[in-house]
Amino acid sequence: MTDTTGKQIPTAAPALRAHPPAVSAARARRWGAFFYAEQVLRVMRGYSWSFIMYSIAQPAAYLFAMGVGLATLVDANGAAAFGGVSYLQFIAPALIVSAAVMTASGDFSYPIMDGFKWRRVFYGPHASPLEPQQIAAGHVLATVLKFLVQSVAYFVIVALFGGSPGGWGWMSAIVATVAGLSFGLPLMAYSSSITKDSGQFALVQRFIVVPLFLFSGTFFPLESLPLAVRWIGWISPVWHGTELGRVFTYGMEENPVLTVVHVVFLLATAASGWVLTRRQFVKRMGQ
Amino acid sequence: MNPDAVIRADMLRKEYGDVTAVDGISFEVPPGESFGLLGPNGAGKSTTMKMIGGVSRRTSGTLDIMGLDPDENGPEVRAHLGVVPQQDNLDEELRVRENLIVYGRYFGLPLSYLRPKADELLEFAQLTDKAKSRVDALSGGMKRRLTIARSLINEPKILLLDEPTTGLDPQARHILWDRLFRLKEQGVTLILTTHYMDEAEQLCDRLIVVDKGRIMAEGSPSSLIRDHSTREVLELRFGSERNATIGAELVGIGERLETLPDRVLIYADDGEAALEQVSARGLHPLTSLVRRSSLEDVFLRLTGRSLID
Numbered sequence: 319m320t321d322t323t324g325k326q327i328p329t330a331a332p333a334l335r336a337h338p339p340a341v342s343a344a345r346a347r348r349w350g351a352f353f354y355a356e357q358v359l360r361v362m363r364g365y366s367w368s369f370i371m372y373s374i375a376q377p378a379a380y381l382f383a384m385g386v387g388l389a390t391l392v393d394a395n396g397a398a399a400f401g402g403v404s405y406l407q408f409i410a411p412a413l414i415v416s417a418a419v420m421t422a423s424g425d426f427s428y429p430i431m432d433g434f435k436w437r438r439v440f441y442g443p444h445a446s447p448l449e450p451q452q453i454a455a456g457h458v459l460a461t462v463l464k465f466l467v468q469s470v471a472y473f474v475i476v477a478l479f480g481g482s483p484g485g486w487g488w489m490s491a492i493v494a495t496v497a498g499l500s501f502g503l504p505l506m507a508y509s510s511s512i513t514k515d516s517g518q519f520a521l522v523q524r525f526i527v528v529p530l531f532l533f534s535g536t537f538f539p540l541e542s543l544p545l546a547v548r549w550i551g552w553i554s555p556v557w558h559g560t561e562l563g564r565v566f567t568y569g570m571e572e573n574p575v576l577t578v579v580h581v582v583f584l585l586a587t588a589a590s591g592w593v594l595t596r597r598q599f600v601k602r603m604g605q
Numbered sequence: 606m607n608p609d610a611v612i613r614a615d616m617l618r619k620e621y622g623d624v625t626a627v628d629g630i631s632f633e634v635p636p637g638e639s640f641g642l643l644g645p646n647g648a649g650k651s652t653t654m655k656m657i658g659g660v661s662r663r664t665s666g667t668l669d670i671m672g673l674d675p676d677e678n679g680p681e682v683r684a685h686l687g688v689v690p691q692q693d694n695l696d697e698e699l700r701v702r703e704n705l706i707v708y709g710r711y712f713g714l715p716l717s718y719l720r721p722k723a724d725e726l727l728e729f730a731q732l733t734d735k736a737k738s739r740v741d742a743l744s745g746g747m748k749r750r751l752t753i754a755r756s757l758i759n760e761p762k763i764l765l766l767d768e769p770t771t772g773l774d775p776q777a778r779h780i781l782w783d784r785l786f787r788l789k790e791q792g793v794t795l796i797l798t799t800h801y802m803d804e805a806e807q808l809c810d811r812l813i814v815v816d817k818g819r820i821m822a823e824g825s826p827s828s829l830i831r832d833h834s835t836r837e838v839l840e841l842r843f844g845s846e847r848n849a850t851i852g853a854e855l856v857g858i859g860e861r862l863e864t865l866p867d868r869v870l871i872y873a874d875d876g877e878a879a880l881e882q883v884s885a886r887g888l889h890p891l892t893s894l895v896r897r898s899s900l901e902d903v904f905l906r907l908t909g910r911s912l913i914d
Contacts, residue, residue, distance in 0.1 A: 335760070346712065353710045442695070446684075448711050
């Protein structure tokens, strides 16, 4: 506004104006997944205290029980069975990976059902410029961040206990994150396909997560299991992640081909899980 | 064809498998109009809203929102809209004010805009003192107002409201209507579905009556009543056993007779006169009531059914 002499008259407060819809759409197309990740992180913030406790207290308890208690017994009987390392060093990468997979089993199941069915939280952003696949991606991004924080915290505690002698041990936190996705994204695809809750997630927990945790070379080498159950390890993100983690934390000797197999397995399962998830979100929300 | 129309639908159809939810409906909405879709549950109102809202792909027909096709330009169309869904889908785990801010982020709006805007909208929705409350602590009416506030965070020119007051008590409904009136005064185009005739009469400049996916009638509430009903209606109750049998004895009174399980409706321009004729025939209803015709009567006339079963 100007007065008669053409001078600017100061206005009380600048009017609040949203940018034009075209700008909203362009920004959403580009950054939509991050916008949704922000929402998930804000919700997670409400649980930060229990998350911190979980991320510190649980590793500490496990490491103390297994790495100190059980290890005293195991190590006294000779370390040869574990490739010449202490029992603590042997199980540490397995615990880091298992923790990420456990978190994945929670974060890629119930919240997805919540988003589609219980409280229908996905449908709010869906009415905004966000696309279904961006909502899925945002959930994944926020969860990846959670895996990373949790895995790094776990690794730091492991290192404090002397569980990671090599210089590449921190890579086990990255491996754990990828293992979390390797298990989590196929689970997310499944969760997003469920229309009726009849206790499927409890079954997943009991008959998939727990066996994977127990029979994936977590507490003892996979080779010590009979062949009849050894296959569980071969198809388990926990085993592939754990073995890879061992290569990094204490330089476990392994056929390089097998190391490549671990990487390929983890990435391939995560990628195919993502493709299915994306398809399912687009299909279900576009009806 | 109205060149200014902000929404234009032509032979819009939506099928889910064998079920046809929307069966070739056409309408146009000029800017600033308050346009209603009135019909019973399952009429195809919500499906139509979802197609307009760019979240459900149509089976056939054309649809144009602000010159854009929602199936091709979903994000661009949705960026123009504010949406109040039938079921509240607020973030129950976030605080009231944070719900608005998070939603604004989906439009890429900066926090420097969103913080003051959120406060302004909370004021508008009469929720300022609840800003820091958890959403699950709000009453149904408050949640609804928060959902409306949320839908306004991007300053939309078009607001879609799917059954905005279903499940609310009368007082909460009136507060909500008042807020919607204000938006209308600000030039926001309102598209709303409802199965409440009083809501349609209160809020809509023009509406379509929808049943089984088809448009049964179109016009302003008053013109619909004028065209499809009489000025007044005489409602008689003879007791649930006798309503049906006594109907036959009332033939000839008024322009039209409608026998429902709980009452008999006589459509007449002069309700009192009709009531006198009823008494003259020696019939004495338990209760009688003369009222003006409403959209409910229009719907009954057009479909032979009540709006609310």
